[in-house]
Structures are given as C-alpha cells and as structure tokens.
Amino acid sequence: MSDRLPGFSTLAVHAGAQPDPTTGARATPIYQTTSFVFNDADHAASLFGLQAFGNIYTRIGNPTNAVLEERVAALEGGTAALAVASGHAAQVVVLQQLLQPGDEFIAARKLYGGSINQFTHAFKSFGWNVVWADSDDIASFERAVTPRTKAIFIESIANPGGSITDIEAISTVARKAGVPLIVDNTLASPYLIRPIDHGADIVVHSLTKFLGGHGNSLGGIIVDAGTFDWSTGGKYPMLSEPRPEYHGIRLQETFGNFAFAIACRVLGLRDLGPALSPFNAFMILTGIETLPLRMQKHCDNAEAVAEFLAGHPAVASVSYAGLANDKYNQLARKYAPKGAGAVFTFSLKGGYDAGVSLVSKLQLFSHLANVGDTRSLVIHPASTTHSQLDDAAKVKSGAGPDVVRLSIGIEDKEDLIADLEQALGA
Numbered sequence: 001m002s003d004r005l006p007g008f009s010t011l012a013v014h015a016g017a018q019p020d021p022t023t024g025a026r027a028t029p030i031y032q033t034t035s036f037v038f039n040d041a042d043h044a045a046s047l048f049g050l051q052a053f054g055n056i057y058t059r060i061g062n063p064t065n066a067v068l069e070e071r072v073a074a075l076e077g078g079t080a081a082l083a084v085a086s087g088h089a090a091q092v093v094v095l096q097q098l099l100q101p102g103d104e105f106i107a108a109r110k111l112y113g114g115s116i117n118q119f120t121h122a123f124k125s126f127g128w129n130v131v132w133a134d135s136d137d138i139a140s141f142e143r144a145v146t147p148r149t150k151a152i153f154i155e156s157i158a159n160p161g162g163s164i165t166d167i168e169a170i171s172t173v174a175r176k177a178g179v180p181l182i183v184d185n186t187l188a189s190p191y192l193i194r195p196i197d198h199g200a201d202i203v204v205h206s207l208t209k210f211l212g213g214h215g216n217s218l219g220g221i222i223v224d225a226g227t228f229d230w231s232t233g234g235k236y237p238m239l240s241e242p243r244p245e246y247h248g249i250r251l252q253e254t255f256g257n258f259a260f261a262i263a264c265r266v267l268g269l270r271d272l273g274p275a276l277s278p279f280n281a282f283m284i285l286t287g288i289e290t291l292p293l294r295m296q297k298h299c300d301n302a303e304a305v306a307e308f309l310a311g312h313p314a315v316a317s318v319s320y321a322g323l324a325n326d327k328y329n330q331l332a333r334k335y336a337p338k339g340a341g342a343v344f345t346f347s348l349k350g351g352y353d354a355g356v357s358l359v360s361k362l363q364l365f366s367h368l369a370n371v372g373d374t375r376s377l378v379i380h381p382a383s384t385t386h387s388q389l390d391d392a393a394k395v396k397s398g399a400g401p402d403v404v405r406l407s408i409g410i411e412d413k414e415d416l417i418a419d420l421e422q423a424l425g426a
C-alpha cells in the first residue's frame, strides 16, 4: 500500500467497507436482524454501559448502517456519523442534543419547505424556538444571537432557488456566539461542497436525495466534525454533564472529538427511535458508489438546461448560481467550483396559469415533490407545496405564482431541453 490518501471517488466506493469476514461477500451484506448475540454476561454489561463498542439492537446500531456511517463521515471529512430514518429525523436528533425547552436556534429563512414547517410548528411543542435570519444579510445572524441561542442552521445550497450560502461568514458568527454551525448539505452533497472544510461543526443530510440518488429509499445522516468544545459554560448539558442512564459518564470527556455523534446515537436515536432500515442503508450505499459520476452529470445537465431557459422568450428569469450573471455566481465559484447543483427555479412571463400549463405538458419530467433523483423532476410550488401561503408569503419564500422548480436528472440533456421546448412552446 502507498501512503497516498485515497481520493473522493475511491472513498465513495470503498470507505467503511471490507469483504465480509465470515463469507467473503464483496458487496456489503444487508444485516437484516433486530439483535446481536452477546459473547457472555460481561460483554453484554460492557456494551450497555458504553465501555465497549459493539452491536446490541438495530435501533441503536447495525453493521450495514455502520458502513454507510463510516463512508459518509469519510466523504464529508468528519470524525463519525449516525444514520437515521430520514433527513427530518436527523434534524430532530441533532437539535435534541443541543436545545433544552425555552432555548433558541437561528435558521436561514431560505430552507427546504418541510424544514420550515418542522422548525415553526413541530419544534414549538418541544419548547424549541426558531429565530429566522437572512443568508443574504450575514449581520442578521449576528443580530439574532441571544443568551439562549444554542445553534445556527443553514443549507449549503438552499432550496428552492439553488442559492449558495456563504458558509465561512456564518461560521464566523457561530464561533463568536460560541454555538455550533449545522449545515444541511443535501442539495450539494459532499462531491460539490464539504461544509466542514468551511467551518461547519455538524453536517446533516437527507440521504433520500442525491446521496441515495435513485428516488427509492428514505434516509438521513448526521456527521460530527469533531470541532466543537461542548464543555464550555455548561451550555450543552447533554454532552458535558454526567448521564444518569450510563452510570454518570460525561460524553464529551469520554468520547472527545466524536462525542456529538455518540450523543446522537445513545441519547437521541436510542430514545427517540427513528432507526434506518438496513435494507435502505444498502440501497443508499449502492447509490453513493456512483455519487461523483452522477453529481457531475446532474450539474452539467442543469447548466445546459438553465442556459436554454435563460434564452427562451416565454421565460422571465432563471435563478441558477451556475449562470455567469447570477447573483450567487461568485459564491458558487468559491464554494462549488465543480457545479452549482441540479435544483433551481425559473419564472414564466405567463404567471400562475403558465406554470400550471407547463407542468401538465412536460412528458419526460415527472411532476412530483422530490429532488435528487436520476430522473428529472418538476414542481410548480404555488399550486402544490406552497399553495397554503398567501401571495406575499409565496414570493418571500421564493415560490411566487410564476415560479417553477426543476431537479435535473442524468438523462441526455438534449432530451430534457426538447421536452421543455415542446411544453413551453405549444
């Protein structure tokens, strides 16, 4: 073996995996089992007391899921990871380690619609208060900090408009406030952006999207950068204080730079329960092997489609950071030089009716509420995901009546452009 560090594509295929020690199976087996036999009573006791690492029960950990966790941690440059049932489950588990009732976290307003709902409504019943800030105005994050602020949450490439967030600038605010920066890296994937390289302390993903990549399995993951000191000022008691359920151990003291990932597993996943099925972990692992190939094709196709739309007479504007004249092009060149992702919006001169008509005429694009599939997808947010908002609120969230969102797949770009051309023209 040379001492060369493996590159990204090599890690995407190999990280975390080795031939199965019992059978020699080369692909990672699906360990479809709920529980694991202990060697003896002492072994069982040490596993339960966190004195030894090992498998107990699939809600807490599973060998197939462990390969996925190691692989994504390697791709993101983190110390450890925890796979869970969905992207939303990842967000709940992360924040449960950080917030007590009455605490606050700051979130960028440009966010996946489901996250806006989760933060605004569901988290209120836990006593967790979201304070919104504007990622185009870094000072708005600084102004939002209070003594109860426990975290800052942003997306690297933000839904639905595909805008690029200045991660480094916001990480400086987080550092000054003494709180961790959480980055949802779903739309970028680590192939385009590695938030930890830019100051993120925690990365979350919906594996459902580009990492799994084939629109067939839900999943989520939490990556611990190992960068944050949880012991300061007693602000994060889940990590710094003795845990009664584990004989009084302190997680930060015992587990150091992967204490956060451990907390998410042994306090979050164990007690809240959103475990990832090993079958889904297998599907997502298989998807990740081709992530670099797919992601590049997604981006190249998206750029070609965005350029076509920008030149079409029925189109009022295109919001794609990969276009040279886009507001976010400078940030895209800095943070995502290989491509600005594959999810973006454009607006139609014909307004709401033109949006509805376009969606009904497209044939190759599937009309549905998802992104990050091999297939190209389209949605008209104003008549679907955002239909409950009034017009002003729609515009504010980037989903005005004339706006259409695309998630560009890996088909031939000529076919995608031809489909859009017939649907726009007819």
Ligand SMILES: *Cc1c(COP(=O)(O)O)cnc(C)c1O
Binding pocket: 086, 087, 088, 089, 112, 114, 115, 155, 159, 184, 186, 187, 205, 206, 207, 208, 209, 218, 219, 220, 371
């Ligand atoms: C889909 C998505 C989520 C939620 O993930 P699920 O797997 O659907 O729970 C969170 N953030 C972003 C950016 C997403 O696209």
